[in-house]
Amino acid sequence: MPTAPPAGPNYGRNYLPFAYPALLITAAVIIFPWMFTLFMSVHEWKIGSAREFVGFANYIKLATDPRFLESIGNTLYFTALAVVLPIILGTAAALIFNERFPLRGFCRAIFILPMMATPVAIALVWKMMFHPQLGVLNFILSLVGLPPTLWHTSAETVIPTLVMVEVWHWTPLVMLIVLGGLAAAPTEPYESAKIDGATWLQMFRYITLPLIMPFVVLATVIRTIDALKAFDTIFVISEGGPGTASETINIYLYLQAFSFYNIGYASAVVVVFFVLIIVLAMVLLWLRQKSKWT
Amino acid sequence: MSAVASGSSGLGPGLGWHLKRLAGKLGFAFAVFVIVSPAILVMLWMLSLSLKNEVDNMAFPPVVIPSPPTFANFEAVFENANLMRYLVNSLLVTGGATLVAILVGVPAGYGIAKASAHKIAICILIARITPALSYLIPLYMMFQMVGLTGSLWPIFITHLVITIPIFVYVMIGFFESLPPDLEEAALIDGCSLWQAFRHVAMPLARPGIVVAMILSIIFSWNNFVFGAVLGGRQTRTLPAAVYNMLTFEQVAWGPLAAAALLVTAPVLILTLFIQKEIVGGLTAGGVKGG
Numbered sequence: 393m394p395t396a397p398p399a400g401p402n403y404g405r406n407y408l409p410f411a412y413p414a415l416l417i418t419a420a421v422i423i424f425p426w427m428f429t430l431f432m433s434v435h436e437w438k439i440g441s442a443r444e445f446v447g448f449a450n451y452i453k454l455a456t457d458p459r460f461l462e463s464i465g466n467t468l469y470f471t472a473l474a475v476v477l478p479i480i481l482g483t484a485a486a487l488i489f490n491e492r493f494p495l496r497g498f499c500r501a502i503f504i505l506p507m508m509a510t511p512v513a514i515a516l517v518w519k520m521m522f523h524p525q526l527g528v529l530n531f532i533l534s535l536v537g538l539p540p541t542l543w544h545t546s547a548e549t550v551i552p553t554l555v556m557v558e559v560w561h562w563t564p565l566v567m568l569i570v571l572g573g574l575a576a577a578p579t580e581p582y583e584s585a586k587i588d589g590a591t592w593l594q595m596f597r598y599i600t601l602p603l604i605m606p607f608v609v610l611a612t613v614i615r616t617i618d619a620l621k622a623f624d625t626i627f628v629i630s631e632g633g634p635g636t637a638s639e640t641i642n643i644y645l646y647l648q649a650f651s652f653y654n655i656g657y658a659s660a661v662v663v664v665f666f667v668l669i670i671v672l673a674m675v676l677l678w679l680r681q682k683s684k685w686t
Numbered sequence: 687m688s689a690v691a692s693g694s695s696g697l698g699p700g701l702g703w704h705l706k707r708l709a710g711k712l713g714f715a716f717a718v719f720v721i722v723s724p725a726i727l728v729m730l731w732m733l734s735l736s737l738k739n740e741v742d743n744m745a746f747p748p749v750v751i752p753s754p755p756t757f758a759n760f761e762a763v764f765e766n767a768n769l770m771r772y773l774v775n776s777l778l779v780t781g782g783a784t785l786v787a788i789l790v791g792v793p794a795g796y797g798i799a800k801a802s803a804h805k806i807a808i809c810i811l812i813a814r815i816t817p818a819l820s821y822l823i824p825l826y827m828m829f830q831m832v833g834l835t836g837s838l839w840p841i842f843i844t845h846l847v848i849t850i851p852i853f854v855y856v857m858i859g860f861f862e863s864l865p866p867d868l869e870e871a872a873l874i875d876g877c878s879l880w881q882a883f884r885h886v887a888m889p890l891a892r893p894g895i896v897v898a899m900i901l902s903i904i905f906s907w908n909n910f911v912f913g914a915v916l917g918g919r920q921t922r923t924l925p926a927a928v929y930n931m932l933t934f935e936q937v938a939w940g941p942l943a944a945a946a947l948l949v950t951a952p953v954l955i956l957t958l959f960i961q962k963e964i965v966g967g968l969t970a971g972g973v974k975g976g
Binding site: 627 | 718850946956
């Protein structure tokens with residue numbers, strides 16, 4: 393018989409089964425494997441040989457593994473640059489795209505192309521452009537009178553070089569998020585500020601920035617998570633090299649698992665990496681709460 | 687930065703005002719040019735590399751405009767007999783994962799929106815936060831134990847982790863903005879919850895489904911790490927196959943650029959044609975695969 397129309401505080405619960413299949417698949421593909429990771433991380437386990445229970449030995453080894461410690465440093469260095477630069481550039485781009493100008497839609501489409509492009513394909517093109525002898529980038533530098541750079545082939549420049557590609561890829565995502573915030577901003581404060589004779593810079597500092605801050609913070613959280621787990625670009629362009637100069641945690645754990653086949657050890661890296669990501673995400677969210685940017 | 691009239695007093699704007707306004711406009715146009723040029727330059731250089739012969743590609747100073755342009759690089763890529771197989775692999779994986787995501791992701795988005803079940807949403811969106819390798823290593827071991835390696839199944843299954851969260855995320859936003867009146871009327875008329883969803887809400891949500899589909903296709907197509915880890919010689923997806931050209935064949939820039947262009951061109955063209963829908967879907971939040 394016809395039921396009453398949706399009512400009551402718990403009526404929504406009836407809709408939960410709609411989400412079960414998706415939840416089940418996600419649990420099966422992600423959450424269940426994590427438990428298996430915990431199990432593997434307390435074993436000495438090489439692909440092709442028998443596993444042996446070693447307790448926390450993998451974790452203790454990690455704490456003194458200079459290569460792993462270096463990879464943490466590399467990851468933080470890469471992440472700091474790959475968060476700050478896209479946030480600044482993306483916010484600036486959002487301010488530009490918030491204005492009305494001819495061909496805006498087309499320019500915006502071009503601008504977001506990098507974030508949709510296949511990262512591996514683009515990384516290959518960058519790699520050819522970075523070539524120290526034949527690459528087009530050193531040629532461009534020579535045109536403006538700058539000395540050539542070694543790009544990804546030198547330990548000093550490899551991380552900034554990789555960051556450059558990362559910035560190219562993901563500045564559009566920051567732009568889109570901040571643009572969403574700008575689109576929702578009210579116009580009245582600007583009108584009264586103009587009447588009061590405020591300069592553009594003052595309006596940006598005291599009206600625009602507070603309005604878009606929640607979106608900038610959201611973009612920062614997303615960028616931080618993405619930069620921490622960056623893989624494709626680094627793997628294709630430098631493979632963690634030269635030497636271990638650009639070996640991030642993600643690259644190190646890939647090498648441990650699929651080049652050296654130390655599955656148990658790699659699993660311990662995963663657990664530590666995971667804790668690092670969660671902690672950083674929590675800190676960012678806590679900062680967001682604390683600043684009352686909701 | 688709208689050029690604000692500073693308004694000189696008297697009979698109307700003077701020459702200084704016009705000049706200032708013009709300078710403002712030129713400056714703005716220059717800023718637009720600066721922010722879009724990196725995207726254009728990289729794409730154009732990819733095109734240039736793919737259309738030049740090897741002598742020109744290895745020339746320094748670099749040859750910018752291919753003269754005459756050659757399609758030999760593309761021919762060389764297509765001569766690689768396995769390319770077609772990799773293309774089919776990519777189509778099967780992306781198509782299959784998107785299809786399953788429609789089947790489970792659209793109802794999930796609906797259920798979560800209706801029940802305001804944000805905790806469930808977070809459980810599904812966790813895929814967006816965690817590094818792929820954190821579950822790829824155990825999955826790799828498990829697929830090996832079950833004996834699924836050497837087939838496309840492992841890659842297809844892992845791609846669900848890209849496509850389902852995209853659908854869930856886009857659809858939650860979409861269904862939350864949909865007025866509930868029509869479904870409520872259907873419920874009063876005796877429809878079950880499923881019928882109200884299937885015959886009332888879902889047809890209304892078609893535009894949202896299309897956006898989610900496009901995003902899910904693009905990010906699944908672009909994914910590299912799943913195909914690289916789980917794919918074998920016969921079961922690679924296109925991005926993994928293109929990467930392999932770099933390692934296992936004599937590196938020639940022309941064919942490499944041509945292959946890169948072929949992989950990413952469908953995505954770029956799709957983006958240009960439906961950028962408005964994509965922007966709408968993406969601004970809803972930080973959707974991104976992998």
